[in-house]
Amino acid sequence: xxxxxxxxxxxxxxxxxxxxxxxxxxxxxxxxxxxxxxxxxxxxxxxxxxxxxxxxxxxxxxxxxxxxxxxxxxxxxxxxxxxxxxxxxxxxxxxxxxxxxxxxxxxxxxxxxxxxxxxxxxxxxxxxxxxxxxxxxxxxxxxxxxxxxxxxxxxxxxxxxxxxxxxxxxxxxxxxxxxxxxxxxxxxxxxxxxxxxxxxxxxxxxxxxxxxxxxxxxxxxxxxxxxxxxxxxxxxxxxxxxxxxxxxxxxxxxxxxxxxxxxxxxxxxxxxxxxxxxxxxxxxxxxxxxxxxxxxxxxxxxxxxxxxxxxxxxxxxxxxxxxxxxxxxxxxxxxxxxxxxxxxxxxxxxxxxxxxxxxxxxxxxxxxxxxxxxxxxxxxxxxxxxxxxx
Numbered sequence: 001x002x003x004x005x006x007x008x009x010x011x012x013x014x015x016x017x018x019x020x021x022x023x024x025x026x027x028x029x030x031x032x033x034x035x036x037x038x039x040x041x042x043x044x045x046x047x048x049x050x051x052x053x054x055x056x057x058x059x060x061x062x063x064x065x066x067x068x069x070x071x072x073x074x075x076x077x078x079x080x081x082x083x084x085x086x087x088x089x090x091x092x093x094x095x096x097x098x099x100x101x102x103x104x105x106x107x108x109x110x111x112x113x114x115x116x117x118x119x120x121x122x123x124x125x126x127x128x129x130x131x132x133x134x135x136x137x138x139x140x141x142x143x144x145x146x147x148x149x150x151x152x153x154x155x156x157x158x159x160x161x162x163x164x165x166x167x168x169x170x171x172x173x174x175x176x177x178x179x180x181x182x183x184x185x186x187x188x189x190x191x192x193x194x195x196x197x198x199x200x201x202x203x204x205x206x207x208x209x210x211x212x213x214x215x216x217x218x219x220x221x222x223x224x225x226x227x228x229x230x231x232x233x234x235x236x237x238x239x240x241x242x243x244x245x246x247x248x249x250x251x252x253x254x255x256x257x258x259x260x261x262x263x264x265x266x267x268x269x270x271x272x273x274x275x276x277x278x279x280x281x282x283x284x285x286x287x288x289x290x291x292x293x294x295x296x297x298x299x300x301x302x303x304x305x306x307x308x309x310x311x312x313x314x315x316x317x318x319x320x321x322x323x324x325x326x327x328x329x330x331x332x333x334x335x336x337x338x339x340x341x342x343x344x345x346x347x348x349x350x351x352x353x354x355x356x357x358x359x360x361x362x363x364x365x366x367x368x369x370x371x372x373x374x375x376x377x378x379x380x381x382x383x384x385x386x387x388x389x390x
């Protein structure tokens with residue numbers, strides 16, 4: 001049965017992604033000095049203004065404004081004339097300490113109050129909520145093809161700008177890929193959308209030609225392209241005004257870009273700027289880790305994990321599994337395996353995935369999943385899980 005599915009990505013210079021990058025740069029700055037820092041940092045931007053707000057409790061001292069300016073410069077807003085740049089943007093910092101009520105739930109979980117002696121029972125979830133993880137055999141990185149290709153295309157757009165290959169490009173940009181499926185199998189790319197910010201020296205014709213040849217053709221697999229694939233390259237014609245000068249930005253507004261491109265539900269909580277006691281982040285990473293290992297083990301070709309928490313309680317309220325008819329065992333049995341094999345208490349997640357390290361800035365662009373180098377992308381439990389197939 002023919003079906004189309006579309007996912008989008010954005011460059012690191014997109015207004016929302018600037019905010020994610022600043023928030024995670026601040027988080028990393030604290031964790032590099034204090035691994036137990038409690039950070040819930042958010043950012044919003046407009047043409048010449050940035051607001052950094054949130055709650056941070058830490059023994060460390062961090063120059064938040066300096067960290068933000070360095071991040072803006074690294075992102076490509078490093079010269080005047082863009083309507084937003086690292087040297088002239090006005091920055092207002094409004095940071096308070098973590099609420100003592102939240103700290104009470106994290107530091108003194110319901111299990112700890114019941115006099116449990118298990119060290120993993122000591123830390124309660126930093127909030128209530130539901131989190132999802134997903135994996136599919138569709139690509140070698142166990143990600144859906146549309147979001148995987150959209151990320152690669154937008155990252156290539158950044159690369160040709162930073163390398164000077166296309167010197168007229170500016171930091172803002174976004175892309176979109178529509179894939180045609182035959183049932184669960186991706187067959188071809190139906191449509192490609194790519195919009196790139198540029199200076200006033202380049203013609204629309206040259207821009208479209210360059211982006212087609214040096215960005216799109218450079219990363220999209222030829223086996224998925226055919227004579228019927230449609231291309232929409234800077235469809236409005238001009239995109240000179242971009243970044244925060246063209247649109248305001250906000251931390252956490254690209255949560256679908258951050259995850260699975262819409263192929264999996266999202267619990268609603270964003271990631272960037274949050275330390276790992278916030279299960280919005282850490283439990284979502286753990287759910288991805290579990291789903292990927294389930295698929296890598298051959299228990300299913302596609303797997304979605306949902307886990308939910310109550311604030312101040314270490315153990316999850318619920319765990320569910322859906323394999324969309326691809327499971328080698330019933331979904332309920334796989335859920336029981338997950339509960340048996342994986343510890344989903346926040347302290348155990350943090351230790352298992354080594355989440356107290358300053359690793360988060362690299363997650364803030366081109367997705368939190370499907371990228372090498374992160375602990376939640378390992379498939380080190382797959383061999384062990386194969387025992388359930390016998």
